[in-house]
Amino acid sequence: MEYHLNIPADKEQIKKLKVGDIIYVTGKVFTARDEAHHMMLEKDKISFDPAEMALFHCGPLMKKENGKWQAVSAGPTTSSRMEIFEDKFIEKFGIGIIIGKGGMGERTEKALQKYTCVYTSYTGGAGALAADKIEEVLGVYWLEELGMPEAAWIFKVKEFGPLVVAIDSHGESIYRNIKK
Template sequence: MNYNLRIPEDLDKLADLKIGDILYVSGLLFTARDEAHQLMIEMHEKGEKLPFDPSKMVLYHCGPVVKKSDGKWEILAAGPTTSARMDLFEKEVIENFGVRFIVGKGGMGDRTAEALKRAKGIYATYTGGAGALAAKSFREVLNVYYLDELGSPEAIWIIRAENFGPLIVSIDPQGNNWNRISREKMERNKSMIFEKIEKS
């Protein structure tokens, strides 16, 4: 199924999505990679408040190429980074900040899938490497946080997107995880390939 979603307005519709569904997203995104995830968790532990509300946005695993001209930020390339690195932190970020919609690439593990199931949220993937095309749908940088501390790839960029996609649902709110399904298939293929190598 194909869906056009507005974020934050359509966040409750995520509960009905299934793996393989194709999404186009308009609305608010925040970027976060390893360092931003760590920082968010540390701030939560210290009881400090974030300057934005992650529960009203898509969490996007991305470190964009950005350009500042005439005092305004422009996004030149902004494809997804490898989500598996964020498996270390994602359960805590989902639980502590009410994140329900995550976008990245490469798939995520069962710890994240279980947290998303409890939150009735999803993880979807965008085509890895398609950085220029992704940037085309990112219309405006609304804010940037922790730029000096973390540097531009790791900073938190708040972005307004228009028809960002196609995104493919890879973990759904029922806890189905394409990563696990495809791994089982690849393991079976591996046994078959190893047999072929032995016979060669």
């Protein structure tokens, strides 16, 4: 099935999604890799609301032109690095949709089920294509401390996809099925 969803998607919509479905999302996403995951888990308060957004495993290539940030190339990074943080991250921030590549492990699978969240895969390396779906850069956090790839970037995206639902909220994983 193919779905076009607005972010944040409600839990009923997330529940409908099954492994192998294709989705396109419109709304806000924030990027977080290893460092931003670590930092956000340690902080008591952060100045944006992740629950309103999709989580994008991405370290974008950005440029500043006339005082405004622009995404040059912004595909997904390898999600498995975030496996050690992700269950706690989903619990703390109420994430509904994760965008990454390469798949995640058992801990994340369980959290996706428990908190009704999906893990979707965007084509790794397709950075130019992804950047063209970013309508606006709404902000950036911790750029100085973490550097361009590791900072948390907030993007407004339109029809971002195709995203393949690779791990759903019912305990199914495309990666586990292939391993068998």
